[in-house]
Amino acid sequence: MGRALSPKQWAKGFIEDAPYAKAKKVIAISEMVHEDMSDYYGVPEDRMVTIYNGVDIERFHPRNRKYREEIRGRYGLTPDDFVLLFVSHNFRLKGLRYLIQAFSLVRAKKNNVKLLIVGRDRKAPYHRLAKRLDCADDVLFAGGVRDLERYYASADILVHPTFYDPCSLVVLEALASGLPVITTRCNGAGWIIQEGKEGLVLDDARDIEVLAEKILYFFQPRILKESSRCARSLAQRYSQKRCYREMLKVFQTLGD
Secondary structure (H helix, E strand, O other), rough: HHHHHHHEEEHHHHHHHHHHHHHEEEOOOOOHHHHHHHHHOOOHHHHHEEEOOEEEEOOOOHHHHHOOOHHHHHHHOOOOOOOEEOOOOOOOOOHHHHHHHHHHHHHHOOOOEEEEEEOOOOOOOHHHHHHHHHOHHHHEEEEEOOOOOHHHHHHHHEEEOOOOOOOHHHHHHHHHHOOOOEEEOOEEHHOOOOOOOOOEEEEOOOHHHHHHHHHHHOHHHHHHHHHHHHHHHHHHHEHHHHHHHHHHHHHHHHHH
């Protein structure tokens, strides 16, 4: 009776019987999603194809660094500040609580580090957390912005400790902008990152000590510069044009 009346069971049943289960082709937007579709819903391999999200590599480009001083000036940031960027409209799901905790550990070792938060979610709980950890003056909330590409250019790395993302477009945008990325294995976009090359991948978003260590890794100028170059190179393989071409190929096979 409990299962019969459970909304969770009804939702699970609907998902498992959803139209994609009988579709000619199922497109997964990352290898992580591909594995999940196969493992949890039994979609046969011959009916699945993986096509990663595409990113606008012209809008999100390292040349936007010409706006670096302008954006930093809005928030009182200096050229010498090491800026961590966080971008999301769902602070809880994307792990902002744990990032602020890790940030406080980093700040205890580095004086010139700042955390810039972009997104329209409620900031009050996170501001209170930063105050308790004595780092509120260095945690800056930008709210929603229209010129996001310039914010990537103003930062040094993107930190995205998400608890779940099929394939985070934020990560791809950051890579295209030449930003090394720290994210988690629960993010499909994290599966394309080579550890220590374009960024670093965290096993558990709640492990603030490890997250702090990964952030500190990029304080080495040589590593930061090389990772930035590699990040842009990786993103160029995931352009919107590439995505469109691969999607078109799938549609053409369905028409045969």
